[in-house]
Amino acid sequence: MPFGTVPLMKIYGINSVFNASCLISHETWVLMFSRIVKRKRVQQRVVAIRNRMFRTAYAWCHNYSLAQDLTQEAALKAIENAAQLNDLTAVDAWIFAILTNCHRAHLRKTVSMDEINEDEEGAIESDLLPDRISEASRLVEQVKQAIEGLSEEQRKVIILVDIEEFSYAEAASILGTPIGTVMSRLSRARQQLKKRLLSNPITAKAPVTYLRRNS
Amino acid sequence: MKSIPDQQLDAFVDDQLSQTDRANILDAMESSGDARNKVAETRRLKDLLRLAYQNQRPNPAQFRFKYRKFASHAIAAACGALSMLVLLEVMYTPPPDPQLHQQAGAASESNLLAAGSRQPEQVLFHLSSDDQRAAQLLLDQVELVASQYARANRELRLIVVTNNLGLRLFQVGQSQQAERIGQLYRKYDNIVFAACGTTIGKQAAAGEKVELLPEVIVIDSGVAELTRRQQNGWKYIRI
Amino acid sequence: MNTKIVKPILGQIMILMLLLTGSSAFADEDVHKLVIQVSTDDVRTQNIAMNNAVNLQKALGQDNIIIEIVAYGPGLSMMTPKSPASKRIPSLAMQDITFSACGNTKAKMEAKSGKKIELVEGVQMVPAGVLRIMELQEQGYAYVRP
Numbered sequence: 001m002p003f004g005t006v007p008l009m010k011i012y013g014i015n016s017v018f019n020a021s022c023l024i025s026h027e028t029w030v031l032m033f034s035r036i037v038k039r040k041r042v043q044q045r046v047v048a049i050r051n052r053m054f055r056t057a058y059a060w061c062h063n064y065s066l067a068q069d070l071t072q073e074a075a076l077k078a079i080e081n082a083a084q085l086n087d088l089t090a091v092d093a094w095i096f097a098i099l100t101n102c103h104r105a106h107l108r109k110t111v112s113m114d115e116i117n118e119d120e121e122g123a124i125e126s127d128l129l130p131d132r133i134s135e136a137s138r139l140v141e142q143v144k145q146a147i148e149g150l151s152e153e154q155r156k157v158i159i160l161v162d163i164e165e166f167s168y169a170e171a172a173s174i175l176g177t178p179i180g181t182v183m184s185r186l187s188r189a190r191q192q193l194k195k196r197l198l199s200n201p202i203t204a205k206a207p208v209t210y211l212r213r214n215s
Numbered sequence: 216m217k218s219i220p221d222q223q224l225d226a227f228v229d230d231q232l233s234q235t236d237r238a239n240i241l242d243a244m245e246s247s248g249d250a251r252n253k254v255a256e257t258r259r260l261k262d263l264l265r266l267a268y269q270n271q272r273p274n275p276a277q278f279r280f281k282y283r284k285f286a287s288h289a290i291a292a293a294c295g296a297l298s299m300l301v302l303l304e305v306m307y308t309p310p311p312d313p314q315l316h317q318q319a320g321a322a323s324e325s326n327l328l329a330a331g332s333r334q335p336e337q338v339l340f341h342l343s344s345d346d347q348r349a350a351q352l353l354l355d356q357v358e359l360v361a362s363q364y365a366r367a368n369r370e371l372r373l374i375v376v377t378n379n380l381g382l383r384l385f386q387v388g389q390s391q392q393a394e395r396i397g398q399l400y401r402k403y404d405n406i407v408f409a410a411c412g413t414t415i416g417k418q419a420a421a422g423e424k425v426e427l428l429p430e431v432i433v434i435d436s437g438v439a440e441l442t443r444r445q446q447n448g449w450k451y452i453r454i
Numbered sequence: 455m456n457t458k459i460v461k462p463i464l465g466q467i468m469i470l471m472l473l474l475t476g477s478s479a480f481a482d483e484d485v486h487k488l489v490i491q492v493s494t495d496d497v498r499t500q501n502i503a504m505n506n507a508v509n510l511q512k513a514l515g516q517d518n519i520i521i522e523i524v525a526y527g528p529g530l531s532m533m534t535p536k537s538p539a540s541k542r543i544p545s546l547a548m549q550d551i552t553f554s555a556c557g558n559t560k561a562k563m564e565a566k567s568g569k570k571i572e573l574v575e576g577v578q579m580v581p582a583g584v585l586r587i588m589e590l591q592e593q594g595y596a597y598v599r600p
Contacts, residue, residue, distance in 0.1 A: 360584060
């Protein structure tokens with residue numbers, strides 16, 4: 001039996017039998033048991049947060065089908081690599097980190113290396129016009145354009161903090177950057193957005209607060 | 216009047232400050248209209264962003280279809296639909312209300328042995344070493360369980376499985392517990408002693424003659440038997 | 455546990471598939487439960503049992519796994535003050551690892567030696583170790599014997 005390569009056993013009893021039958025060492029069993037638990041947890045969370053993943057991916061790239069693809073890809077990767085999860089209490093951030101890497105990998109494929117400067121204004125391959133026109137509100141359109149004016153990394157930070165409501169520490173671990181970088185990028189992003197949106201007659205005065213959720 | 220850095224104000228709005236820092240900022244804001252403005256603007260900005268993105272959902276039909284692909288990926292069954300049904304049918308079902316271990320306490324006997332219309336208890340004992348102390352311990356525990364259940368008038372099915380070196384316990388001329396096994400066999404009719412056929416085969420192939428005690432039956436494979444029965448809810452103790 | 459009746463041949467197919475698939479059939483709980491049996495007086499094995507308990511708590515988080523160590527037969531020695539392994543028990547017990555000692559074994563040992571047997575701080579008594587393990591399995595505990 002190719003025990004080392006078999007992914008996972010599920011039923012409690014089988015675990016014991018195979019451990020008992022000396023087919024695997026006790027240490028291996030403990031390892032596999034914790035692997036099972038991690039995989040199960042990741043599976044559960046991926047199902048629970050897939051809409052949030054999509055929302056974030058969409059906010060990052062403004063491309064509906066790309067966002068779907070990224071979400072699927074990240075979901076699968078998360079489950080496949082569940083054994084690498086270190087902290088069972090921070091699964092969501094871990095999954096979002098995978099989503100981040102999927103997006104970055106996608107960008108690397110479509111933008112040549114020497115064009116990448118993390119803090120400069122980044123091109124964004126947004127949706128075809130028809131999707132955007134169907135947006136109910138010009139207000140939303142304005143906001144999206146302003147977001148598109150940010151650099152890639154600034155965009156990532158502000159979406160994670162403002163839409164997904166991750167803490168600075170979580171955002172830092174998701175993006176793989178120091179917390180100070182998160183804070184400075186967030187600040188600059190907000191400065192830029194404020195200039196574009198809050199001095200704009202359409203967005204500055206529009207009644208928004210009544211739409212605020214209780215979260 | 217020193218102005219508060221933007222990043223501090225951001226952290227204030229995002230609720231990322233410690234209690235003390237937060238209190239300090241609140242103090243400072245009282246005397247700084249500029250700070251209050253900035254905070255209000257940041258809050259408004261957050262509202263705008265949420266308005267734009269909060270309700271983004273994937274197209275349900277498409278997403279669901281892709282999710283199905285992803286689900287079958289994750290549950291990659293080797294065979295087709297029928298095997299999935301089989302899998303689901305025998306899948307482990309959730310146990311009864313998990314007791315918090317604080318409540319568990321020491322009074323376990325009454326729980327397990329409480330009379331009433333319960334299904335028979337089913338337990339496997341497994342021995343795979345030829346250590347004499349282990350053999351002794353095994354039979355002690357078998358006798359303990361059998362006697363407790365008899366006393367509580369609870370139905371019990373108990374199987375002792377030996378494989379590998381544990382087979383010695385069931386071999387004529389090798390076992391030091393032959394008499395005791397006979398006694399247990401006669402006293403309790405719900406105990407089965409089962410020897411692993413695979414192990415016997417290996418011994419025979421190596422030229423050793425294997426003669427089993429009269430109370431012992433032969434099963435195809437110890438591991439398979441243990442696995443299968445555990446699937447069916449049998450308990451399992453290994454000595 | 456619920457008992458299901460599975461035809462033998464389906465059982466063989468099923469076992470094969472279980473080995474090949476990666477799906478999870480765990481009950482949908484957030485907390486996992488494990489009982490670790492100690493039935494040998496080999497100190498190294500006794501320490502391995504405790505190491506595994508600690509490692510699992512670290513790997514999964516103390517809140518995500520409930521662990522009980524049950525000692526019977528020669529394994530009861532682990533919980534007596536003279537044993538080197540017993541030094542770790544009080545602090546591990548504070549870490550939410552439950553230690554259960556077999557009353558049946560203890561009674562036998564006392565009868566044999568004529569003296570009362572002391573157990574270290576942090577250990578609870580159960581009438582019989584194997585019955586305790588069976589009861590925990592009934593409650594959905596996984597079982598392992600190092």
